[in-house]
Amino acid sequence: MVASKAQAAWDELNERQRTYLRAFLDEDQGLEEEHRHLGATGRWGKAPARVWRRIHLTGRYAPTPRRLRSAGVWESGAGSTLAALADRGLIELGTNPASGLYALLTRAGRAAARAGLGIAPATRKEPWELSKWLWREMAKVARAGEQGLPAEELFGSAHLYLDAAHAHRRGNRPYLHSHRSFITYTPRDYYGNPYPYTSSKTVHHYRLTEQGRAHYTDHLQAYREFYPDIAAPDIAPTADTPVQ
Known part of the structure; x- marks a missing residue:
């Protein structure tokens, strides 16, 4: 997704949808940080990115729902907001028998969030570097x-x-x-x-x-x-x- 297309995707979102996408990007980057740190310490897992990048949306203490709940945008209308982001190709939704509903931030979603928030595309990081x-x-x-x-x-x-x-x-x-x-x-x-x-x-x-x-x-x-x-x-x- 080129920059102009990514910015356009962000501009089409309402404030509630942007709040969700911003929260998804933060957790996605946290999961990437975790995965990179494991690799730097010789503990690479065999799970593909589609597994370790899952953003869990079920459970009272799941980080992203807790953050969105504190922002007052989770309890009511969460389903329609998630569906709107999925319909735009910015996230993918799935379920797991053990952990319930989860979301995956797509490349398009990551690009849109970065464009809207003014974050430069990620570059290769040093093993010690925090996101x-x-x-x-x-x-x-x-x-x-x-x-x-x-x-x-x-x-x-x-x-x-x-x-x-x-x-x-x-x-x-x-x-x-x-x-x-x-x-x-x-x-x-x-x-x-x-x-x-x-x-x-x-x-x-x-x-x-x-x-x-x-x-x-x-x-x-x-x-x-x-x-x-x-x-x-x-x-x-x-x-x-x-x-x-």
């Missing part, structure tokens, strides 16, 4: 400083590929750690008036691990050349040491 969307999240954590990035601000399914708590997942790189802390606050009523007592809650922030900080420091200049539009501070904050 643009994962580097964007790493840089976001670095910009947050010593306090860390609120967990809810880490985008989409990035935690599956960067959070050390998911180190068992294929393709994960344990560059981030979720730090838990407790804060005390004064609850307020519907009108904003404070109650005469305090309460506490648990909050989570992402910080770089030692391995994550080393990766950031070693490859910062290269990433700036790869992705000059992503702001990344000169010095990464001190690494967080998880409590064993």
